[in-house]
Amino acid sequence: xxxxxxxxxxxxxxxxxxxxxxxxxxxxxxVHWYRQKHGEAPVFLMILLKGGEQKGHDKISASFNxxxxxxxxxxTASQLSYSGTYFCGTAPNRDDKIIFGKGTRLHILP
Amino acid sequence: NAGVTQTPKFQVLKTGQSMTLQCAxxxxxxxxxxxxxxxxxxxxxxxYSVGAGITxxxxxxxxxxxxxxxxxxxxxRLLSAAPSQxxxxxxxxxxxxxxxxxxxxxxxxxxxxxT
Numbered sequence: 001x002x003x004x005x006x007x008x009x010x011x012x013x014x015x016x017x018x019x020x021x022x023x024x025x026x027x028x029x030x031v032h033w034y035r036q037k038h039g040e041a042p043v044f045l046m047i048l049l050k051g052g053e054q055k056g057h058d059k060i061s062a063s064f065n066x067x068x069x070x071x072x073x074x075x076t077a078s079q080l081s082y083s084g085t086y087f088c089g090t091a092p093n094r095d096d097k098i099i100f101g102k103g104t105r106l107h108i109l110p
Numbered sequence: 111n112a113g114v115t116q117t118p119k120f121q122v123l124k125t126g127q128s129m130t131l132q133c134a135x136x137x138x139x140x141x142x143x144x145x146x147x148x149x150x151x152x153x154x155x156x157x158y159s160v161g162a163g164i165t166x167x168x169x170x171x172x173x174x175x176x177x178x179x180x181x182x183x184x185x186x187r188l189l190s191a192a193p194s195q196x197x198x199x200x201x202x203x204x205x206x207x208x209x210x211x212x213x214x215x216x217x218x219x220x221x222x223x224x225t
Contacts (some may be wrong), residue, residue, distance in 0.1 A: 002152070002169075032214075041200060041216035042153065087153060097143075097168060098214075102152035 001026065003090045005101040012078050013109050020073040020104045022088030031064050031071040032089040032098055042087060083108045112136050114217035116201050122223045123191040131186040131220050133201030141204045142184040144176065146197040159184055191224045
């Protein structure tokens with residue numbers, strides 16, 4: 001039931017792009033993305049609902065492929081501040097609880 | 111507006127002791143939840159509540175109890191602490207009307223060590 005995230009970790013240089021994937025073995029209603037910096041609490045990035053919509057703000061965007069039960073988070077022209085661990089959470093139904101994946105560690109080098 | 115507050119920030123327990131982790135929010139959020147975070151395991155849901163008087167189990171509920179007598183407070187009780195419960199515990203809340211579960215606001219966390 002826990003979504004699978006890939007890659008587990010990635011190291012980039014500032015300005016490079018990154019893609020983080022989240023997949024589930026169950027049909028999904030919603031996908032939730034959070035970022036956590038070391039020693040801090042997770043912070044909300046965005047929610048995607050079934051329907052294949054794509055969302056984004058600033059240089060971070062995400063897509064949700066309902067048929068493939070997958071979501072991808074895109075970080076464009078990464079900044080040092082993007083470093084942290086990214087978690088996706090999924091819910092199979094509208095009123096269901098959110099289950100998070102194990103996270104993807106992103107490290108941005110200057 | 112304090113958001114989500116958790117107390118204590120740090121706690122050391124001996125095996126077999128019991129304690130309550132406190133969580134409070136002042137945003138009138140309906141949905142509240144408890145997670146534990148262990149290295150390499152992500153955020154695992156312990157218990158959650160969709161409103162006062164309503165609670166349900168998450169992924170890893172064994173050894174923990176919760177209650178929700180008010181909208182603001184959602185305490186987590188460890189009945190008989192075990193070393194396997196050493197972890198960082200996060201409480202979160204969201205306004206569940208509209209988009210389900212919505213944006214979850216996380217508290218600063220409680221770091222618990224059981225010896």
